[in-house]
Amino acid sequence: MTARDPMPGTSQESPLLEVDGLSVEFQTRDGVARVLESISFSLARGQTLGVVGESGCGKSMTALALMRLIPQPPGRIVAGQMRFEGIDLLGLSDAAMREVRGNRVSMIFQEPMTSLNPVFNVGEQIAEAVRLHQRLDRRAARERAIEMLEAVGIPAARKRVDDYPHQFSGGMRQRVMIAMALACNPSVLIADEPTTALDVTVQAQIFDLISDLRSRTGTAVILITHDMGAIAEMADRVAVMYAGRIVEEGSTADVLANPLHPYTRGLIACAPGRRTAAHGEPLEEISGTVPSLLERGAGCAFADRCREVMPKCRIGLPAETRLAQGKRRVLCWLHADASVPGAGGAS
Amino acid sequence: MFRRNKAAMLGLILLGLVILTMLLGPSLYPVPAFDISGKPFTGPFEVASLPLGSDYLGRDILAGMVVGGRATLAVGLAAAAITVSIGLTVGALAGYFGGWVDELLSRIAEIFQVMPSLLFAMVLMTLFDPSLTTAIIAIGMVTWTSTARLARAEFMRLRKLDYVNAARAMGAGPVRLMVREILPNAAPPLIVSATLIIGVAILFEAGLSYLGLSDPNVMSWGLMIGSNRKYVLDAWWAVTFPGLAIFLTVLAVSLVGDGLNDALNPRLHQR
Numbered sequence: 228m229t230a231r232d233p234m235p236g237t238s239q240e241s242p243l244l245e246v247d248g249l250s251v252e253f254q255t256r257d258g259v260a261r262v263l264e265s266i267s268f269s270l271a272r273g274q275t276l277g278v279v280g281e282s283g284c285g286k287s288m289t290a291l292a293l294m295r296l297i298p299q300p301p302g303r304i305v306a307g308q309m310r311f312e313g314i315d316l317l318g319l320s321d322a323a324m325r326e327v328r329g330n331r332v333s334m335i336f337q338e339p340m341t342s343l344n345p346v347f348n349v350g351e352q353i354a355e356a357v358r359l360h361q362r363l364d365r366r367a368a369r370e371r372a373i374e375m376l377e378a379v380g381i382p383a384a385r386k387r388v389d390d391y392p393h394q395f396s397g398g399m400r401q402r403v404m405i406a407m408a409l410a411c412n413p414s415v416l417i418a419d420e421p422t423t424a425l426d427v428t429v430q431a432q433i434f435d436l437i438s439d440l441r442s443r444t445g446t447a448v449i450l451i452t453h454d455m456g457a458i459a460e461m462a463d464r465v466a467v468m469y470a471g472r473i474v475e476e477g478s479t480a481d482v483l484a485n486p487l488h489p490y491t492r493g494l495i496a497c498a499p500g501r502r503t504a505a506h507g508e509p510l511e512e513i514s515g516t517v518p519s520l521l522e523r524g525a526g527c528a529f530a531d532r533c534r535e536v537m538p539k540c541r542i543g544l545p546a547e548t549r550l551a552q553g554k555r556r557v558l559c560w561l562h563a564d565a566s567v568p569g570a571g572g573a574s
Numbered sequence: 575m576f577r578r579n580k581a582a583m584l585g586l587i588l589l590g591l592v593i594l595t596m597l598l599g600p601s602l603y604p605v606p607a608f609d610i611s612g613k614p615f616t617g618p619f620e621v622a623s624l625p626l627g628s629d630y631l632g633r634d635i636l637a638g639m640v641v642g643g644r645a646t647l648a649v650g651l652a653a654a655a656i657t658v659s660i661g662l663t664v665g666a667l668a669g670y671f672g673g674w675v676d677e678l679l680s681r682i683a684e685i686f687q688v689m690p691s692l693l694f695a696m697v698l699m700t701l702f703d704p705s706l707t708t709a710i711i712a713i714g715m716v717t718w719t720s721t722a723r724l725a726r727a728e729f730m731r732l733r734k735l736d737y738v739n740a741a742r743a744m745g746a747g748p749v750r751l752m753v754r755e756i757l758p759n760a761a762p763p764l765i766v767s768a769t770l771i772i773g774v775a776i777l778f779e780a781g782l783s784y785l786g787l788s789d790p791n792v793m794s795w796g797l798m799i800g801s802n803r804k805y806v807l808d809a810w811w812a813v814t815f816p817g818l819a820i821f822l823t824v825l826a827v828s829l830v831g832d833g834l835n836d837a838l839n840p841r842l843h844q845r
Binding site: 294296300321322325326327328329330333334336338341342343344345346347355356359360404407408 | 673735736737739740741742743744745746747750754755758759
């Protein structure tokens, strides 16, 4: 939507990655489940977009859809567009898509402990990833692997390049995964809860590493997490997902300072802050759980858990409301009259 | 780990002896196995020129033993190679792709599985000229399904692992994922099963020869047993020695296979 009518004030060049109306369905035994519904966002070069939400909101599914790695069948991208550097990703052949994966768009996963092949040493694995996309001989690829291990802060990289995954700790393995993901200088790094499986102290190190590498290489980052603290620290923009939809999106500062959607407010309230820690107050919670995919009716999927629920919430969803010259959007009846109804993206 | 396993070491030594005999035996004991070298039904250790005696035609048993191992072991190895190539290809494709590919290949495998294997091999042998090649193909045709099932299960399990998904996200295609990411991790059980299949194939070859379905122009242990089976009561040595050779060879191969299993199974040698 943003591309068709560029906003004044946004950067002149077209965004690096643009997703428009992306919908994904899964065929299940009990029927067809919409796991993603009209996902739209854009990512500028070098920017970090945070994607937050509870488990089951479609965060990881969005990442997989971007890489075209949704298991198919049962999954299927049923609508939408994904444009990356001007290329229509959905129109690419499988072979052309493989050229994008790991090369132009890379991904790191939640589980560093199991994401490396146990039978090859880490150097071979990084070198292999490089050689998938670049014509390098073995020695040059190995040098590149050492260089990348140094870049991600593995001490004595030249020695450790021949070590096997089991000789590394979880945090170190995640560094190796990051080294592998960035070895081909991708323009986008998708980090799917990269620190969930790690110790708290190591989590901070990995986030620092990602921001450091981002500023050095200019790689844009899509950071998927449920940690509002990490979003505050890392992300330029944030998209809040709930039940397969983006319910609120805006610059991180705006969203955190003035959350519009009740779900966003809930998420922020849930994050342990200075106030709760100092006073020993119990943490906030959003009662209930994300409704099952097949139970979602026409209305807002958050209605049953929302403190500000209105009768119309259960009947249907409003059109997306755009604020701040289109830099901010929210999908909630509370804000539905804040812009001209039916005006689409124009402000 | 392997070296500490006494049974496996014994198997390896036995196998080494068999292979050594096969390679050097005919030059150290250059008696033609099909020639009549003395009186028929000479018992072992009776005549110096016939150390293990002679059979009903007067053929030297030791000469047959020395040469016969070649055909037997060659059939075993070649049949195992065929079994692994067919079984691994079919199993890998079925396990990796799943869906209709799996359905189709599994049904085909089942067609082979439901046939009594010895009978099927016999039919194949009688349909075509009995030769070593026919024997190898016949044995390969009846044993590949077990390898296919094993490979299918391994590929099915491994294709869902994180590092395979990670490699896919790095841009690896299906062939690379199968060969480079999955196969090395699926290899240990497949190596073990291939070893055991060598033993099975040797037994099959012996069985087919015993039934008179092997190449009559190539001396093998099975052929010796087969041609002398009518005279078991008169000349026990003519079937006992080749039988013992088959027994020891298959035992050696199985012991090595078990040893490999222990050595390659990661769960057994974690510190």
